[in-house]
Amino acid sequence: MSRIIAFSVVIMAIFVSGCSQQLQRQTCVKLTPEVNYCLAPMLQAPTNNEQLLSQKISFTHGEKHHELLTQLELNSTQMTLxxxxxxxxxxxxVTFDGxxxxxxxxxxMGxxxxxxxxxxxxxxxxxPHEQINPYFNQGEMHDIDCTKQRCSALIVNDQQAITIDYSNTNPWLAEVILHFPAANITLSISPLL
Structure with missing residues (x-):
């Protein structure tokens, strides 16, 4: 099964390359006016084994709504989406090699x-929070109390800047809803089994 998924990723990459452009991107992003986050190194990936996750993502920004299908692949040296x-x-x-x-x-895509x-x-x-928290210039991710199976938040100056709700305590199996009020963004992720 994983060979079929890997083959489909290669085929998708070939199709993308036909009418695409390659861009080198920054490894640090501004999440809020006061918070920057730099991608955590791959040596601290959440698992030593290869992890594959196919997902349906629904993205709402203000009145605009978009959907896409994604495959996230992680190993000890690279993150590919x-x-x-x-x-x-x-x-x-998109690939990140650390x-x-x-x-x-x-x-x-523009x-x-x-x-x-x-x-x-x-x-x-x-x-895991302990692996990404050192890469914020300000704020930290913490688990918070909620009515879902698990919730976490980016806490900045005692305020919740981003909240994430999980339908399962294991994020890899969960339906996930991310709320980012400052950017007027809601992201819903459903794993495709």
Whole structure:
């Protein structure tokens, strides 16, 4: 099964490269006016084994709503995220090797698509807090009380800047909802089994 998934990632990457541009991206992102987050090194990835996760992502920004399908692949040396439109059109392939972020993206994505933000969000959702907290210039991720199976938040100046709700205590098995009020963004992630 993992060979089929890996083969499909290669095929998607080939399709993306036909009408795409390659961009080197920043490894640090500004999450709020006072908070920067730099991607955590891959040597501290959450697992020593290869991790594959196929997902459906629903993204709401203000009145705009978008959906895409993604595959997140992690190993000890690289983080790769591949995105497809719901109709199967290749949108992007983003890799982070611990030093740099390379985005291979469809020209239809435009210059405004910042792949490094998506990689940062994935780390906030799936990495253990103790591995990512040193990479904030201010604030920390903490588990918080809630009515879901698990919730966490980026706490900045005693305020919740970003909250993440999980339907399962294991984030890799959970449906996830990320709320980012300052940017008027809600991100819903459902694993595809």
């Amino acid at each position: 591949v995105g497809l439109a719901p109709i199967g059109q290749a949108l992007f392939t 030093d740099e972020v390379i985005s291979q993206q469809n020209v239809l 210059e405004d698509f910042k792949a490094e933000y998506l990689m940062a969000i994935m780390q906030l959702i799936y990495w």
